[in-house]
Amino acid sequence: MPRNPRRIKGMSVRTVEEWVPLIHENLAVIEERIQAACDSSGRKREEVTLIAVSKTQLHEAILAAHALGLRHFGESRWQETETKVHALPSDITWHFIGKVQSNKAQKIAQSVDVIHTLENSRQLAEIAKQTRTFDGLIQLNISGEEQKLGIFPGNLDRLVEDVIQCKHVRFRGLMGIARMVEDPEECRAEFRLLRQEAERIGVNWLSMGMSHDLEVAIQEGSTHVRIGTALFGSR
Ligand SMILES: *Cc1c(COP(=O)(O)O)cnc(C)c1O
Numbered sequence: 001m002p003r004n005p006r007r008i009k010g011m012s013v014r015t016v017e018e019w020v021p022l023i024h025e026n027l028a029v030i031e032e033r034i035q036a037a038c039d040s041s042g043r044k045r046e047e048v049t050l051i052a053v054s055k056t057q058l059h060e061a062i063l064a065a066h067a068l069g070l071r072h073f074g075e076s077r078w079q080e081t082e083t084k085v086h087a088l089p090s091d092i093t094w095h096f097i098g099k100v101q102s103n104k105a106q107k108i109a110q111s112v113d114v115i116h117t118l119e120n121s122r123q124l125a126e127i128a129k130q131t132r133t134f135d136g137l138i139q140l141n142i143s144g145e146e147q148k149l150g151i152f153p154g155n156l157d158r159l160v161e162d163v164i165q166c167k168h169v170r171f172r173g174l175m176g177i178a179r180m181v182e183d184p185e186e187c188r189a190e191f192r193l194l195r196q197e198a199e200r201i202g203v204n205w206l207s208m209g210m211s212h213d214l215e216v217a218i219q220e221g222s223t224h225v226r227i228g229t230a231l232f233g234s235r
Pocket of ligand 1: 053055076097098177210211212226227228229230
């Protein structure tokens with residue numbers, strides 16, 4: 001395995017064979033972290049789905065992760081998602097975790113299995129024009145930061161009604177992104193808020209936890225962790 005892979009515009013160009021040992025090693029560390037977080041909170045490993053966030057990664061990296069048994073992948077840009085969904089194995093479950101622009105909403109709904117980032121009724125009006133059914137989560141702004149996407153908790157109930165009305169969405173749960181801080185322990189209250197809101201409205205998928213904060217998220221009830229950097233390296 002070359003120490004310094006060729007690079008295109010800052011992107012590592014590795015073959016599938018070169019990716020496999022790297023991802024294998026990273027995956028072992030992630031699995032240990034997930035297991036430890038489950039153990040520390042009395043949860044079972046099967047309750048947590050690992051989504052490999054493959055945005056910006058080339059097909060070779062995804063194929064290597066697939067060869068190692070991963071089947072859930074997360075993407076955040078429509079064009080990239082479209083190409084990957086067509087080119088990569090059909091047993092992959094595709095999760096859309098980026099901003100859903102209204103003018104792309106129909107296409108995204110027709111292509112992916114789960115959309116984590118429903119946040120307004122314009123998107124839903126577009127989604128209602130197509131006929132494919134998918135699993136949907138509402139992105140909740142749990143960090144209180146204006147620049148973050150997602151709906152503020154105070155506006156959640158109205159959007160929930162719209163999502164339930166939208167017949168092509170199986171409404172499953174909530175997704176959130178915590179503040180980026182050095183000590184993820186500081187974000188425990190944000191993850192807890194997401195769990196409490198989900199319990200209140202009666203949904204049970206909690207998409208929360210990323211490379212640096214998955215432990216706290218799992219302890220607070222995460223069912224879907226979204227892991228990019230810890231699996232594929234920095235983007
Ligand atoms: C990029 C991204 C991730 C993965 O982040 P890492 O820190 O690389 O694990 C998770 N969730 C969303 C919404 C993202 O955009």
